[in-house]
Amino acid sequence: MKAGMKRMKLRALSVSHVNSYIKKLTSNDPILCNIRVKGEISNFKAHASGNIYFSLKDEDSKLRCVLFRDYACETAKKLEDGMSIIVGGSISLYEKDGLLQMYARTVEVEGVGELYAKFLRLKDTLEKEGIFDASRKKAIPEYPSRIGVITSESGAAVRDIINVIARRFPKVDIALYPVAVQGEGSAGQMIKGLEILNQLGGIDVIILGRGGGSIEELWSFNDEALARAIAGSNVPVISAVGHETDFTISDFAADMRAPTPSAAAEISVPSLLEINYRLEGIKNKIYGEMKSLMDSKKAELARIEESSIFRRPHSLLDERMIALDAAFTCINSNVQRKVAGMSDNIELTGRNLFNLNPLSILSRGYAIVQKDNLLAGSVSCLSEGEAVSVRFSDGTAQCTVDKITRD
Incomplete structure (x- = not known):
């Protein structure tokens, strides 16, 4: 280039032109137009429209994918994070956002991804130990006075929790223990938070959680030591990790699982x-x-x-007096009749007793013969020459038996 010659300036292209150009390149590429990609699902989301969005990942990279409703077979509807699949389709640029993504047409399930397999193994181990048993779960108090929150102090989760509690039950106190919710050492921070809040005292319930994310971002909540710390907490723990479709080991170990941090806040306090x-x-x-x-x-x-009684109260007294007189007359008559009957019985009994008195019989000319002070009721009791006593109504005669004549 000769000295002094002006350098030609490249014409500036708009973002739309650049994205359109790249889209044409990718759309016309013979390899990208019909390609099969193998990877593990993460960030899976089934939209209400029927379209399915997810990422394929391996150890080093991720690729965004979309499976439109027209291609969503029954197999595709059963996909979930952690599954290893093979996706067939094309790769092109989504012009609006300038993002490279795969437009899937076919999906083949290859197996369970490494992370998901690890998740299932740990879940099976802890379940067999009884860590998830319903009998171990502690009840969430209906009216807490102080709530412990373990989450990131800068995330949306803590703001959602504070806002919901302030709206529903502003009288409750919140004790925040800030932690990292992903990455190395985050599980250990959450375990420490559980220990501190248990030792603090006065905490009625603990919310442990974070917002949504990929299986890798939520992996700290699948930590075995964290699960055991949750199960061993003396304070009830509500796990609120990710979105409604996200499940972690912490969810199973906790006393209650909430689909989102906001839902956990609603569960933890009543509505004023x-x-x-x-x-x-x-x-x-x-x-x-x-x-x-x-x-x-x-x-x-x-x-x-x-009533007549209220208006003429003396009439009630008069009626009661008349009834009392009638009762007295009846009682007196019954007593007199009873006494007269008893007098007649006594008189009759007296006459009978008088008539049965042996002395009364003697007054009618009879006598009683006794031998040795014993009654001689027959001549067979006597012998000639014996001395006997003869009792009359007016006295006793001592006699000797001269002769016995038997009838």
């Missing part, structure tokens, strides 16, 4: 509005029952006031 509404309902119920009781008593009092 709902409490006030229930109290208002109870107040209205009590008021209604008291009013009904008062109305009933007023009506009863009105009936009493209108």
